[in-house]
Amino acid sequence: MRVNGGCPPLPRPLSLGGRGERSELLRNIIGLENIMAEEEKKFERGTQLSIFVSDRFEDVGALIAACLIAFGVLLYIGK
């Protein structure tokens, strides 16, 4: 899944000191951005493709939802 956005780019400091110091700082910023982007990709809950913690949970959820719809419609409309 491709999700645009994620964390906003970090603001660049106006002055970054000397040449060597600047490139190290830039590397750090880029590294930090990468780490944050990686973190954003991982879901602390659910999986990449699901909001549920596992496929089994998703299956059971779908089963319950479908049964609720099936019997709800049966009660509402009748046979």
Place this chain on the structure above:
Amino acid sequence: MVYTHRSPALLIIGIVILAWGWLNQSGTADGLQAWLHPGAYKEQKQDADKHQAAEKAAADKAAAEGKPAPEAKAMKPGKFDGVKQGQANFAYIFGGIFSVIGLLILAVRPKEGHLDYYISIFPGMAFILSIAFVVRWGLDPMFANWGKAAQPTLGWNFATILNLNYVVLGIVIGMIVVNVLRIPAWAGNGVRTARFFLKTGVVLLGTLYSAAELAQLGALSVVMIGVFVLGSVWLVLLAGPRINATNSMTGVLSAGVGVCGVSAAVAASPVVNAKAVDIAFTLGTILLWGVLCMFIFPTVGHLLDMGPVQFGAWAGTGILNSAQVAGAALAFDPNGIQTLKVAEIFNITRVLFLPLIVVWLAAWYVKREAGAQKVDLGKVLVAKFPVFVLGFIGLFILSSMGMFAPAGHYQGKYFSSTEIKEDKLLKEKDLAALQAALPKVAKPEDNKALQDLIANKKLDTRDQDNLLRGVAKMEGLDKGAKDALGNAHKAAWHDSKIIRAYRDWIAWLFAFGLTGLGMQITVASIKQAGGKPLIIGSIVGLIKALGSLVVVLLFVREFV
């Protein structure tokens, strides 16, 4: 981690959906709706004109008699009003929910926790649902109209044949969104609900099938279709791993190629944990192959001088997708119903194999994913079997037992002689037309069926209906008799309201799920998948088409 993005997007989507509801209810969108639903609009307008004329006549009569004008009666809402009211209700419910939650998101700073997680799902769901609305309420009827309009010029309905319905359109629009516009960050979490809704739709699909329908079909069609459906699935499952196709891709393709094309592929996709790109490739293969078959089959049929029954059996077995089965049958025999009828019987038979295939694929996938080492299939099944399949089977069994609609129904239509209303019995004019047609019906069983119809003024059995549907297409029969047979058929077949409601639910769940899945198909993932499904699908499709042709030529002439 805080999941909810404080964006006004959900509130804006909610307001737009609410506005659509109001436009429908107030009649402001009538012009657009009349363009999208010309049939329903025309029908309602005719009814309104009739109603107005009756009112005027009653008023004139009262005036002539010197009585006060009778009170004007309100007209019953027609199909067109039903479409608008349905959309308005839907829009008010979902627009209202989205607006309230959208306001909540803007007003309250989200804090890490359960509430934040569940709230973060709504903007993405609203995003998908708004696209699904456009697809189901706009694009689907629009393409259907264009298909019908172009039919006289093209000679075929391109929207039906190319399956340009909400299933395919949902995926395509989802793909366009992700590849051209990209999914906004606030919608990311909601997009992950797509598979859940697809699974819910698959479970509910069990209500549409009935095992009792199999009993109505001929033994030959069941055996022949069974062999080809199961054989095709088996061939794909055998070929897939040999050319290093993934298990999920192989599983979806086997259902699509084996059973009935698009709907089977969609139903099987969550069973084998299919990625969105697996479904897209399978649908592409089935549609491409199906369209090719639709043009090639009738030509081959005429070259081999096949009869209508033979061709119907071949098309119903060999062509992968249901829409193209009907297209090929009509292309072969545009005026007769026999070819179409046989093709549809064979087509229905293979659809009824879907529950069996779903269970087979679930077991196959679990075993394959467990690895090459020897596994205890029982243990693996308990641990990994997709539980929602049990729901599908459960509802299928309940449906077969007649829990939701009469047990013999097929996708909500059922035959019942006892439920024919008094005003639907054949009129004197119909009976006279049928009486006049009686000497022209030479076959004794057809003649007997027609005599029974005249005596009872209605159809008594499904066999009688089947025989008389053939008679209705007989050459030399006058229009009055054909109309009378058509009326008798219509009166005996009933729509199950509950099954119609289930179909509507399933359509929405699929539209939502497939639009969301389409949003997971990037150009990069398509490149990664390569052309393997097309190779396997084409090989197995060809074997199926040639194999069924041989069987039909050898056996069908004698036995059907």
